[in-house]
Amino acid sequence: MAKYMKLMVAIAFMIVSSLYIVYDDATTPSDLEAFSTTSLLEYTASSGNAMSYNDQVTLLARAIHAEAEAEPYIGKVAVGAVLLNRVKNSQFPNTLSGVIYQSSALESVSNGRMNSNAGQQSRKAAQAALNGWDPTYGSLYFWNPYKKVNKWVWTREITVQYGQHVFAR
DSSP states (O other): OHHHHHHHHHHHHHHHTTOOOOOOTTOOHHHHHTBOSOOHHHHHHHHTOOOOHHHHHHHHHHHHHHHHTTSOHHHHHHHHHHHHHHHHSTTSOSSHHHHHTSTTTOHHHHTSGGGSOOOHHHHHHHHHHHTTBOTTSSOOEEEOTTSOOOGGGGGSOEEEEETTEEEEO
16 A cells, blocks of 8 residues: 555656656667656655755756767666666665765766766657656666776676667666
8 A cells, every 4th residue: 555655646746846757769678677766756755855846857967968868768768777776775875966966986987078068869868768667777876897897896796788888787
């Protein structure tokens, strides 16, 4: 019953706030199985994040654009989902901005790409991730296996790959 009520509150919040699940033509039924009922409401309530929805979309979209500009739509959503999964995980900062700007966490922050404006597809991907779609199955890490990365990251359990990024727990 509590789970049902939580879902109803999340749906009501999404309707009142005009939030919708966003997907594109490349989305498959198996992709939708990865959709979680976790909503922006839960991220905001659990993290004490005082950012407006629009500010969260903008910040997340800029991070997605900087990290996954050339990736397919599902890969963009996946990058956003990983960042949101980190917000919910006690090993990471408990705000979206804290996760994104965590020291040495994202190459795009270090190299300044984070300051670029996000494209429309990155914005839609940010909305989809904020609305709960997690095509990474709870992953906390992503990286391009074709680039030099810390060897430690290869000890993580890889859950899926989209485009040039692998996602892992």
